[in-house]
Amino acid sequence: MKKQNEIKWFKPLFAMIFVLGVGAVVLVFSSEPEKNDSGAKEESIANIISSGSKETDVQKNILDSLNTLKMAYDEAILEKTALSKELELERKNVENLMAIIKASNNPSTEQIRIYRNQLSDLNTSLENRVQEIKKLKSQNKSLLTEIESQNVVMYKQKAENDTLISKQKTLESTLKDASKLYLSNFKVVALREKSSGAELETTKAKNTKKLKASFTLNGNAVAKPGKRVFYVQVLDQKNTVMGDNKLIEFGNDKALVYSFIVSTDFQGKSLNAYGILNADQFKKGTYFVNYFDKQEIMGSTSITLE
Incomplete structure (x- = not known):
């Protein structure tokens, strides 16, 4: 009877232990997904934080590259070439892109890709400009060399021309001097008239009717032949021009008042x-006679009447 009672008590105890064991197992397995879900969430947050940090680093790298690019543009602009204005515009594009990137907060992958493409385009553009500047410098250098060569040629040509001009002027001066006419044997006499009409020399003022001024035109085979005109100027005691007393201008701000003209037909010999010079009356005193070839005086003489 006692043994039966023990068996009856053991069965309910075993059942309760079994239920508690099953519950513990269920609890363990039910909490395991929660742990897994929590770990997954934490890993996802870490990935997001890591991703944001990575994009920020990329953003900084792009800004550093753009800053380096801007300094390269600054140096290129200092060259002061024909491309300076274009370089200034492109530098402005760099500065604008830098401002956009600085203003963007956690840019997306697509934005980063766009920034990188723009950076690449700006780098390519600068490289092209630098090549153009080098080409311009080379062309300018060649042009300067060509100009210097031309200047040397022009200087030599100018020197030769100056030499030729100097020789020509010397030759012209020599020819002018060689072809110049010279007068000599200047003489003036007073003439009186006899009742027969004959003319005789006199020294008496009261008997003088005219003054005869003569000269010799020296021969010159180089001088151009043809009609030559000479001007004779007779001055009385008061330094007054006698005779025609006419003014002639020679076009070089020079003029002459003359008494009469002597024309000759020069043929080289x-x-x-x-x-x-005719006058109604000649007074006592000295008369001065000057001989001119245009405005240039060729000689002079005088006569005194008693």
């Missing part, structure tokens, strides 16, 4: 020429 020496010839004697003269001119006559």
Whole structure:
């Protein structure tokens, strides 16, 4: 009877232990997914934080590259070439992109890709500009060399021209001097008239009717032949021009008042020429006679009447 009672008590105890064991197992297995879900969430958050940090580093790297690019543009602009204005515009594009990147907060992958593409385009553009600047420098250097060569040629040509001009002027001066006419044998006499009409020399003022001024035109084979005109100027005691008393201008701000003209037909050989000054009355005193070839005085003489 006692043994039966023990068996009856053991069965309920075993059942309760079994139920408690099953519950513990269920509890363990039910809490395991929660742990897994929690770990997954933590890992996802870490990945997001890591991803944001990675994109920030990329953003900083792009800004550093753009800053380096901007300094490269600054140096290129200092070259002061024909491309300076274009370089300034492109530098402005770099600065604008830097401002956009700095203003963006946690840019997306697509934005980062766009930034990188723009950075690449700006780098390529700068490289092209640098090549153009090198080409311009090379062309300028060649042009300067060509200009210097031309300057040397022009300097030599100018020196040769100056030499030729100097020789030409010397030759012209030599020819001018060689072809210049010279007068000599200057003489002036007072003439009186006899009742027969003959003219005789006199020294008496009261008897003088005219003054005859003569000269010799020296021969010159180099001088151009043809009609030559000489001007004779007779001055009385008061330094007054006698005779025609006419003014002639020679076009170089020079002029002459003359008494009469002597015309000759020069053919390269020496010839004697003269001119006559008529007056109603000649006073006592000395008369001065000057001979001119245009405005240049060729000689002079004088006569004194008693």
